[in-house]
């Protein structure tokens with residue numbers, strides 16, 4: 001199901017471009033990362049942590065505050081995000097790298113924290129394998145991600161207009177469970193929590209996705225300009241989902257905690 005994920009260079013370029021706008025529209029991302037922090041095992045005191053897919057570094061700074069004696073690494077595939085985050089501190093080192101091939105030594109970390117990044121990795125088994133390799137015994141991998149059902153309203157609306165995949169593909173929740181169970185790490189917890197945002201109109205939603213760097217980058221997306229007639233058809237299709245609070249955009253958030 002993840003075979004339609006965009007090329008990593010495109011992902012990196014898209015997030016690099018979004019570095020300056022990301023924080024202004026990241027309310028859901030903030031809430032999800034905070035909920036993930038709350039899921040860390042009680043009394044956990046890592047000496048070395050990694051913020052994997054650290055973005056603008058908000059949670060690197062939160063981790064530094066929570067574990068003041070520890071040494072942190074912020075790692076992201078997007079150089080633009082690292083450039084934005086570096087002057088703001090939090091981590092001791094800011095490293096460009098890929099979650100599927102970590103440029104880190106084995107058994108060198110006590111905690112890997114990763115909020116809303118691994119949905120961009122086609123090979124989650126590789127991410128888990130890397131977590132297992134770089135964690136010390138007793139170390140934890142805490143992640144949040146997105147699964148099937150995310151942005152379903154947008155996907156269904158586009159489907160009604162032209163049948164193309166205009167929304168990034170997401171793994172099934174069951175696949176997260178299976179891969180976690182097969183990872184060789186101990187699964188301490190796995191949960192799915194739907195979150196629904198509301199927008200006054202479709203333009204606000206697509207603007208937000210672009211500002212986050214998370215708009216569709218699928219290879220199957222149609223190229224070229226989006227014609228006015230198609231946009232009007234899309235607006236019409238999405239209006240069918242309207243609720244009293246506005247146009248809903250559902251995110252199916254996955255939280256997982258594993259231990260080596």
Ligand SMILES: C[S@@+](CC[C@H](N)C(=O)[O-])C[C@H]1O[C@@H](n2cnc3c(N)ncnc32)[C@H](O)[C@@H]1O
Pocket residue numbers: 008011012015016026029030033052053054055056057058059075076077078081097098099100114115116117118120121214
């Ligand atoms: C939605 S942002 C989340 C940023 C931050 N964790 C937060 O919660 O605010 C996703 C981040 O993951 C990064 N990312 C995507 N694919 C990655 C990969 N394969 N390896 C490392 N980072 C990746 C992106 O560049 C982006 O900065």
